Amino acid sequence: MRPLLRNYEELRPLNKKDAAKLHPSAAVALGMAAIAFQIFLPRIAPAAGLLDLPLLAVIYLAVSRRHVLFGMLAGMLIGLAQDGLTHGPFGLFGIDKTIIGYSAAALSQYIEVDFPGARSVLCAFFFLVHQALFWALAGGLLGRPIVADPVRALMLGAVHAGLALMLFGAFDKLKRKA
Amino acid sequence: MESWARYRNIATLVVVVVAQLILLGYQVRRDDDMSLLRAWVVGAVTPVNRVMHGGYSMVASGWTHYFWLIGARSENETLKRDLDRIRLENAELRRDVQRYQRQQRLVSVQNSIASQTLIADVIGGGASSTSKEILVNKGRSDGVLPGMAALTADGIVGRVQASYPNAALVMLIHDVDSGVGVLLGGSRVRGVLKGRGAAECLLDYVDHEVDVEVGEAVYTSGDDRIYPKGLRVGEVTRVETGPDFLEISVRPYAALDRLDEILIVVTGVHEELPPPRPQLSQSLLPLPGSDPGLGAEFVGPPTQEQAHVLRSPGMTTEADRLVEHYRSVADSLGVRVGENERYTRAPDFNQGVVPQPPQIVEAPLIPDEEPESAPEEGQEVQP
Numbered sequence: 001m002r003p004l005l006r007n008y009e010e011l012r013p014l015n016k017k018d019a020a021k022l023h024p025s026a027a028v029a030l031g032m033a034a035i036a037f038q039i040f041l042p043r044i045a046p047a048a049g050l051l052d053l054p055l056l057a058v059i060y061l062a063v064s065r066r067h068v069l070f071g072m073l074a075g076m077l078i079g080l081a082q083d084g085l086t087h088g089p090f091g092l093f094g095i096d097k098t099i100i101g102y103s104a105a106a107l108s109q110y111i112e113v114d115f116p117g118a119r120s121v122l123c124a125f126f127f128l129v130h131q132a133l134f135w136a137l138a139g140g141l142l143g144r145p146i147v148a149d150p151v152r153a154l155m156l157g158a159v160h161a162g163l164a165l166m167l168f169g170a171f172d173k174l175k176r177k178a
Numbered sequence: 179m180e181s182w183a184r185y186r187n188i189a190t191l192v193v194v195v196v197a198q199l200i201l202l203g204y205q206v207r208r209d210d211d212m213s214l215l216r217a218w219v220v221g222a223v224t225p226v227n228r229v230m231h232g233g234y235s236m237v238a239s240g241w242t243h244y245f246w247l248i249g250a251r252s253e254n255e256t257l258k259r260d261l262d263r264i265r266l267e268n269a270e271l272r273r274d275v276q277r278y279q280r281q282q283r284l285v286s287v288q289n290s291i292a293s294q295t296l297i298a299d300v301i302g303g304g305a306s307s308t309s310k311e312i313l314v315n316k317g318r319s320d321g322v323l324p325g326m327a328a329l330t331a332d333g334i335v336g337r338v339q340a341s342y343p344n345a346a347l348v349m350l351i352h353d354v355d356s357g358v359g360v361l362l363g364g365s366r367v368r369g370v371l372k373g374r375g376a377a378e379c380l381l382d383y384v385d386h387e388v389d390v391e392v393g394e395a396v397y398t399s400g401d402d403r404i405y406p407k408g409l410r411v412g413e414v415t416r417v418e419t420g421p422d423f424l425e426i427s428v429r430p431y432a433a434l435d436r437l438d439e440i441l442i443v444v445t446g447v448h449e450e451l452p453p454p455r456p457q458l459s460q461s462l463l464p465l466p467g468s469d470p471g472l473g474a475e476f477v478g479p480p481t482q483e484q485a486h487v488l489r490s491p492g493m494t495t496e497a498d499r500l501v502e503h504y505r506s507v508a509d510s511l512g513v514r515v516g517e518n519e520r521y522t523r524a525p526d527f528n529q530g531v532v533p534q535p536p537q538i539v540e541a542p543l544i545p546d547e548e549p550e551s552a553p554e555e556g557q558e559v560q561p
Binding site for chain 1: 187190191194195198199201202205206212215216218219220222223226227230231234
């Protein structure tokens with residue numbers, strides 16, 4: 001079994017090899033599907049509105065490529081698209097997901113993200129980071145009346161971790177064999 | 179150059195984030211909705227969303243029109259099973275309620291009659307179609323002995339024919355071997371109720387002179403020392419004239435063909451009978467040709483109006499003619515009958531009466547006996 005934590009220098013060649021597995025079109029389709037489902041699912045299941053599927057897509061794309069610029073770009077595009085579908089200003093989710101994409105990709109270079117448990121924990125962690133950034137930007141920077149509920153955020157983080165466990169396994173089927 | 183390569187990624191991140199912050203600030207400051215950018219985003223997402231919506235509609239339609247119908251069918255079967263089960267439960271509950279009501283009636287009868295009784299469930303019928311018997315779940319161990327009477331809330335049922343340790347055989351009153359001492363409720367005339375193997379029984383040994391009405395109640399007389407006196411038996415349904423006695427059909431009150439619980443009389447006590455049918459007064463019979471109901475009303479001395487009625491031409495009895503004669507004599511003498519003062523002369527009611535010589539009647543000759551002496555002429559012969 002491979003160790004969970006790796007040396008940054010040792011991981012670099014491995015990252016390039018893994019990055020070739022996910023086709024760019026599949027990455028684009030995944031991002032768009034996440035946005036589309038985020039809009040569509042609450043129509044048939046209102047509770048799905050509590051989920052942040054674009055965030056899961058950003059994290060998955062970032063840790064799959066293990067490339068910080070790709071993660072950052074994916075996060076920015078998906079975040080801005082999410083902003084475009086809300087009534088808020090552009091950049092609110094864009095900044096959040098840009099930072100998340102970058103961070104997830106950077107962290108994936110030190111953590112063995114093929115391990116399902118690690119990806120789940122990573123998702124829960126980044127969901128909390130995302131919430132904190134959102135509260136900071138929306139409440140602190142834009143002065144919006146945001147009610148920060150850490151308990152609810154923790155519960156939703158656990159939910160996203162469980163969801164990531166299932167979805168990331170399905171997303172892995174999109175990867176090409178090296 | 180090497181340091182730039184090292185910090186390239188983080189620098190790019192900072193630039194991107196700062197650019198978005200500037201965009202954010204621009205929108206807030208200028209209150210610009212960036213509608214063009216939003217239109218691009220929506221334009222890019224909408225086709226995907228439309229495809230998803232179409233797929234969902236197709237799936238939902240298929241589910242609703244096919245898979246859901248399968249569910250509906252199974253649900254329908256489940257509901258049918260539930261309905262059958264509930265119907266069975268309902269029938270059982272109805273039976274329980276009816277059983278409870280019957281037992282309540284029996285308990286009510288138990289408390290209302292003086293005899294000591296116990297409730298027994300009918301657990302079987304007669305062994306043959308001709309024998310009218312039932313088997314009950316109380317026997318010798320419960321104190322049930324042969325000869326004890328059995329009844330329901332409606333009336334008597336029969337008598338215990340045989341007693342076993344935990345069961346007893348009861349012969350019903352419409353069995354051909356059954357006989358019950360009874361009396362008619364209206365006239366109190368006694369008779370014997372005999373079974374005929376049919377729904378109705380025969381009340382025998384009632385004389386022809388007895389006035390028996392259809393619908394008259396029949397009670398036990400207590401003469402047979404089995405059924406206590408005063409228990410309801412049945413009602414008269416038909417009265418016919420037989421060769422020796424009246425042939426009276428009696429329909430038992432108790433539903434003998436659908437007995438579920440009965441009372442067995444352990445210690446019999448005679449009951450009070452209802453009052454007999456009131457008889458018409460015989461003091462003054464109705465007059466011929468007059469109102470048939472008149473006689474029933476004339477009890478006691480007649481009133482003036484009734485006396486006038488009595489003097490009407492329709493009165494043709496001998497007594498009436500005699501009264502009329504006395505009255506006409508009194509009228510001719512100027513006296514009023516019953517109103518003369520004391521020590522006055524009584525009216526001569528023989529006035530105008532011509533004495534008639536005694537009538538001579540010849541006695542018939544008896545051929546076998548030779549008369550010692552023939553009666554003389556003018557000798558009066560007593561009839």
